[in-house]
Amino acid sequence: MAKITENTRNEVKETVYSFFIEECEVDASALNDETNIIRDIDGDSLMFLELIEIFKKKYQLHIELKTIGKYVVKHPAETIGALIDMTMLIIEHEDRIVNLD
Amino acid sequence: MMKKREIHKVGIIGSGKLGTDIFYYLLPFNFQLVWKCIDDEEAERCKISFQKKLTRQMKCGLIDETAFNKIQQLVSINSSIETLADCDLIIEAIWEDELLKKELFEELLPLLNFYCIIASNSSSINPSKLITADKIKSKLVGLHFFYPTSLKNIVEIIRTDNTSQETMNRVLDFCKTIQKEKLVLDEAHSFILNKLFLEVQHEACLLYKEGILSYKQIDDLVSNNLFPGGIFSFFDHVGNDIMLKSVRNYAAQSLEPDKYADMIELLEDMVAKNLLGVKTKAGFYNYNDSGAKENFTLGIVPEDIFLESTLLCLKSVFIRKAIEIVAAGVCSQEMLEYAAKEYTGADKGPFAIGLEINK
Numbered sequence: 001m002a003k004i005t006e007n008t009r010n011e012v013k014e015t016v017y018s019f020f021i022e023e024c025e026v027d028a029s030a031l032n033d034e035t036n037i038i039r040d041i042d043g044d045s046l047m048f049l050e051l052i053e054i055f056k057k058k059y060q061l062h063i064e065l066k067t068i069g070k071y072v073v074k075h076p077a078e079t080i081g082a083l084i085d086m087t088m089l090i091i092e093h094e095d096r097i098v099n100l101d
Numbered sequence: 102m103m104k105k106r107e108i109h110k111v112g113i114i115g116s117g118k119l120g121t122d123i124f125y126y127l128l129p130f131n132f133q134l135v136w137k138c139i140d141d142e143e144a145e146r147c148k149i150s151f152q153k154k155l156t157r158q159m160k161c162g163l164i165d166e167t168a169f170n171k172i173q174q175l176v177s178i179n180s181s182i183e184t185l186a187d188c189d190l191i192i193e194a195i196w197e198d199e200l201l202k203k204e205l206f207e208e209l210l211p212l213l214n215f216y217c218i219i220a221s222n223s224s225s226i227n228p229s230k231l232i233t234a235d236k237i238k239s240k241l242v243g244l245h246f247f248y249p250t251s252l253k254n255i256v257e258i259i260r261t262d263n264t265s266q267e268t269m270n271r272v273l274d275f276c277k278t279i280q281k282e283k284l285v286l287d288e289a290h291s292f293i294l295n296k297l298f299l300e301v302q303h304e305a306c307l308l309y310k311e312g313i314l315s316y317k318q319i320d321d322l323v324s325n326n327l328f329p330g331g332i333f334s335f336f337d338h339v340g341n342d343i344m345l346k347s348v349r350n351y352a353a354q355s356l357e358p359d360k361y362a363d364m365i366e367l368l369e370d371m372v373a374k375n376l377l378g379v380k381t382k383a384g385f386y387n388y389n390d391s392g393a394k395e396n397f398t399l400g401i402v403p404e405d406i407f408l409e410s411t412l413l414c415l416k417s418v419f420i421r422k423a424i425e426i427v428a429a430g431v432c433s434q435e436m437l438e439y440a441a442k443e444y445t446g447a448d449k450g451p452f453a454i455g456l457e458i459n460k
Contacts (some may be wrong), residue, residue: 015161021152038379039388045249046122050154054161069252070446071330 004092012055012087016080019051023083033081055087062080063095071097106216108275109133112188112207116147118221119248120194125154128172128251130279136178139195144180146219160295186212190275192244194222195441196352197346202231210234218268220244224295225350227288229261238263242272243291247444250257256281259291284440290415290431292351294444297437299351299361301415305332306364308411316385319411326412327419327454331440337378341371341385416454423451 021028031066036100037043052068055061068090077083110133138144153171159169177184185191186318195201202221210232213219218240221228228243241421243259258272266412270283276283286293305319314322315356320331336344345368352361371377378384423441427434438450 001104019157022157022454039382044118046125049249050157053163054157057161057163066252066254069374070329070448073446074324 004088005068008091009057009084009088011058012091013084015054015058016051016084019047019054020054020080031080033079033084035080036078037076037080038081042098048077050083051083051087052090057087059091061091061094063090063097067095067098102266106271108188108189108218108271108278110135110190110257110289112185112189112191113184113194114191114209115139115194115196115222116143117194117196119246119250121147122248122250123192123194123222123246126246127279128176131171131175134176136176136181136187137185138178140178141180144178148178151176156254157359161269182208183212185209187214188217190218190220192220192222194246195223197223197343199226199230202226206232213237216240218242218271220272222246225260225292225340226273227291228259229263229288239265240268242268243286245292247294251442252446254280254282255293255294255440257287257292258283260285260287262288282439282443284432284436286431289356290429293426293431293437294348294440296351297419297422297426297441298444299348299417300334301327302336303361303364304415304418306367309333309413310367313407316412317403317410317438322408322412323415328447330446336368336371337384337386337388339378343370343379344368345372354432369433413458416458420451420458423455 003067017031019036020026020031020035020041020043024043024047026032026041031041035041049065050079052065056063072086075086077086089100095098111127112135113120113127114137116124116136116138120136124134127134136147138147155164155169155172158164159166164172191213193202193205195205202223206219209219219228219232219237220242221231222244223231224245227236228241230236232241238261240265241261243257244255245259247253247255257268257274258276261283261410266278273283273285285292303325305323308319309316316331316333320333324331324334345365347366348361348365352358352365355361375381376384379388423437426432426437431437432440436451438452441450442448
C-alpha cells in the first residue's frame, strides 16, 4: 500500500491534467475538476486504462486492471475530479479497493 | 510433418473502438503490426495518436528508449490495403455490415500470401458468410474480442465447416501468446456469449414494454443484483444502431426468428429518433447534462415483491439459456461460467446464480 501524502494528490492531479491536455488536445484553462470526461472532452475508457497503467508503474501498485474495471463499473468517475479521487483510492487500497462499498 | 508457421506479422483493419483497442492490446506482444485505416486522414490521426501515446509511455517510464524504438520499427499505420500483403494473420474489425465486410475481403484476398489467416472480429456475422472463395476457406475464422480487450480475458474463436486444423492450431497458439482464454465455437453456436446475454436483454425489453418498470428501474435492478451494469445503459454504450444490426443478425440465425421482434422494434424506434446512445449523447439515457440521466421515467415505485419476481425472471432466463448451451455440448459448464464472468465483469456466472437461488 502506497503512503498517501498531500504531495501524492498533487502528483496525481498534475498527471491527470497533463494527460487530458495532451490526449484530448485541450487548453489547460478549459479543464477543471468538474469537467466531464466523456461529454466535455471526448475522453473514453481506453484513456482511463492508459492512465491507470501510468499510476500502476509510478506507485508500483499491486492491482489488476480487471479489479479496477469491476470497481469502475460500480463507481463510474465521470469528471476529472472524480477520477482523481478514485485514483487516490486505488493508490491507497490497491486490490482491496473491491472491498470498499 | 510440416513445421507449423508461426504468426509474426498481424494486420488489423479498422480504427473504430474495437479495432483501436485490439491494436493497442497487441502492441506489447512484439508482433509486427500493420494497422489499416479507412483513408489517409484517419491513418494520420491514428499515427499522431500512436506517437503521442508511445512518447508518453516512455516519459512515464512504462517503456524504455530501446522498447520505444523497437515498437516504432514494428508498427506501420496507413490506409493502403497492399501493406497487408505479407501478414500471417489479418484481423478485420470494421463496421458491423455484411456487405462492407464482403467488399473489403474481395479487395483483400488477391493480395494475400498463401499462409495468411483471415479472422473477422464481427460480433454477429458468421465468417463463412463473408468469404466464399474456395482457396481461402480453410484459413478463415471468427476471432471475437470483447471491449475493453485488456479487461476481458476471453475471445471467441469461430470455426467454419472449412476451417483447417492447421489454421485452428495457429489461432490457438496466437491466443495463447496474447494471453487470452478462448471459447472455440462452431458457426451454429457462434457468438454464444452475446446470445446468452441477448436472452436477458430481450427479457428486459419485454419487461419494459409491459409498462410497469422504466429503463432506469430495470437497470437499477440488474446492476444492483445481477451484472455490474444495466441492460439499457449497455445498449447506449455499444450504440443502439450497432445493437440493432447485431440483434437482427442473431434473429436471422435463430430457429425462432420472430422471437426478438419486440427488442428489434424498441431499438428501431431509438435509431429512428437518432437516439444512438453515448455517441450521440442521447439514447435510453441522456448524456447531455451532468451524468447519465433517465430519459423516460414512469414515476411509479413498484412494490418489493414485484421487483423480486422481476429479478427472478431475469435470472431464470439467464440460467435457462446457459443450461441449454451446456446441454447442446457447446462448451463445459466451467468454461461458460468463467466466460460469462469475464464478459460481464460480474462475480457470479449463471451457474453460481442458479446455486444461490436453489439455496
